Amino acid sequence: MSTQLLGAVEGGRGDVFDSACPARTVLDHVMGKWAVLVLVALRARPLRFSALRRAVGGVSEKMLAQTLRTLEADGFVHREVAPTTPPQVTYSLTGLGHELTGHLTGLLDWIDTRLPDVQAARAERAAVRAGT
Amino acid sequence: MSTQLLGAVEGGRGDVFDSACPARTVLDHVMGKWAVLVLVALRARPLRFSALRRAVGGVSEKMLAQTLRTLEADGFVHREVAPTTPPQVTYSLTGLGHELTGHLTGLLDWIDTRLPDVQAARAERAAVRAGT
DNA sequence: CTGTATCCAGGTTGATACTG
DNA sequence: CAGTATCAACCTGGATACAG
Numbered sequence: 001m002s003t004q005l006l007g008a009v010e011g012g013r014g015d016v017f018d019s020a021c022p023a024r025t026v027l028d029h030v031m032g033k034w035a036v037l038v039l040v041a042l043r044a045r046p047l048r049f050s051a052l053r054r055a056v057g058g059v060s061e062k063m064l065a066q067t068l069r070t071l072e073a074d075g076f077v078h079r080e081v082a083p084t085t086p087p088q089v090t091y092s093l094t095g096l097g098h099e100l101t102g103h104l105t106g107l108l109d110w111i112d113t114r115l116p117d118v119q120a121a122r123a124e125r126a127a128v129r130a131g132t
Numbered sequence: 133m134s135t136q137l138l139g140a141v142e143g144g145r146g147d148v149f150d151s152a153c154p155a156r157t158v159l160d161h162v163m164g165k166w167a168v169l170v171l172v173a174l175r176a177r178p179l180r181f182s183a184l185r186r187a188v189g190g191v192s193e194k195m196l197a198q199t200l201r202t203l204e205a206d207g208f209v210h211r212e213v214a215p216t217t218p219p220q221v222t223y224s225l226t227g228l229g230h231e232l233t234g235h236l237t238g239l240l241d242w243i244d245t246r247l248p249d250v251q252a253a254r255a256e257r258a259a260v261r262a263g264t
Numbered sequence: 265c266t267g268t269a270t271c272c273a274g275g276t277t278g279a280t281a282c283t284g
Numbered sequence: 285c286a287g288t289a290t291c292a293a294c295c296t297g298g299a300t301a302c303a304g
Contacts, residue, residue, distance in 0.1 A: 026250055049265075086266075192279080
């Protein structure tokens with residue numbers, strides 16, 4: 001598993017994967033600060049640029065456009081331009097994108113449910129640093 | 133699902149989640165450039181600092197240390213110091229970390245298997261830009 | 265409406281050197 | 285071995301202005 005992404009712990013080559021590794025670039029794109037949110041937002045339904053921007057709080061036009069271009073290039077989202085004035089551009093997930101978001105929502109849901117545990121861990125650590 | 137992470141697409145509040153949102157901080161930590169790789173590397177077995185650095189190719193000492201401190205604070209990894217000289221520090225996953233990496237490896241494995249499709253998408257897009 | 269281009273501040277990263 | 289400190293460079297990301 002994850003043969004492309006992790007260096008050989010057992011064998012010991014050591015520098016098996018660098019930034020040039022294709023799998024790494026995909027991972028970086030997908031894990032990008034905004035990519036996850038965009039992907040998951042699109043999972044519910046196709047959205048237009050503005051709606052997407054509203055759905056993903058705090059993203060600038062620049063970053064949203066940039067993220068979308070990357071995700072489109074990787075084949076995760078589909079860009080549909082309606083030839084109207086003003087132009088309407090709708091983004092939706094491709095089949096590949098749907099598969100991907102399946103894994104992502106699993107992760108996000110887990111974070112949601114386990115948030116209390118993480119906060120507890122943080123609190124405990126803070127207490128240790130203060131007390132002992 | 134993901135109620136903490138996505139702004140209201142339907143309702144329409146818009147700025148429901150900012151960077152201060154606890155769930156977002158967890159997501160950011162976990163999705164960090166190196167965090168994923170560290171987590172998955174530790175999934176196979178506990179590793180010492182150096183071994184971990186070898187397993188995760190291309191990470192600097194500084195970044196590895198920083199990542200580990202964050203993951204430790206969030207309760208995903210456990211840090212064990214052996215009182216020897218020279219000191220030996222072993223990192224392992226906590227129960228929480230194990231759950232998390234379950235989702236992560238799912239994602240990573242998917243990337244591995246679907247890499248060809250992504251590369252095909254990239255190629256096709258490049259072809260479109262060039263030709264038509 | 266949907267972007268793109270430019271500028272600029274700030275955070276992040278890496279190299280290096282040093283400590284326990 | 286396992287870090288931490290410091291510094292400079294880079295890149296990211298936001299604001300603004302403008303274009304199709």
